[in-house]
Amino acid sequence: MNAKIKQYLWNTIGVSINSFISLLYLIIVTRFNGLNHVGIFSFVFSFSLIIYAITSFGGRIYQVSDVDEFETTHYFSFRFISSLVGIIIALLYIILFDSFDNRFLLIVFWLLIRIIESLFM
Numbered sequence: 001m002n003a004k005i006k007q008y009l010w011n012t013i014g015v016s017i018n019s020f021i022s023l024l025y026l027i028i029v030t031r032f033n034g035l036n037h038v039g040i041f042s043f044v045f046s047f048s049l050i051i052y053a054i055t056s057f058g059g060r061i062y063q064v065s066d067v068d069e070f071e072t073t074h075y076f077s078f079r080f081i082s083s084l085v086g087i088i089i090a091l092l093y094i095i096l097f098d099s100f101d102n103r104f105l106l107i108v109f110w111l112l113i114r115i116i117e118s119l120f121m
Contacts, residue, residue: 022049025045026038026042026045040103040106041106043103044103044106044107044110045110047090047093047107047110048107048110048111048113048114049114051086051089051111051114051115052114052115052117052118054082054085054086054089055079055082055085055086055114055115055118056079056082056118057078076119079119080119083115083118083119086111086115086118087111087115090107090111094107
């Protein structure tokens with residue numbers, strides 16, 4: 001098999017597993033905390049996935065396919081800039097629409113996880 005096809009295949013498998021993890025998280029939170037808390041968690045988790053989509057911006061797919069054309073530092077600087085944009089968007093949302101309650105801490109926690117993931121993984 002061609003090396004690029006293998007890279008695309010593994011990337012597709014990784015994205016699919018990452019999507020399945022969200023379902024697994026929601027099942028676990030529902031079982032342990034009940035329906036009252038799962039609504040807050042599902043909102044926060046979905047919001048963090050939207051910010052993650054902004055911060056990663058499909059950069060891994062391009063990095064896998066363009067490995068010969070660009071240096072790794074270009075992709076890291078792009079990830080850093082897109083992560084800053086994601087943080088700014090998240091902070092604007094928190095300031096405009098959130099009331100600094102329990103959701104605030106959850107949003108900050110999940111956003112930190114997703115931004116670290118988009119930067120280094």
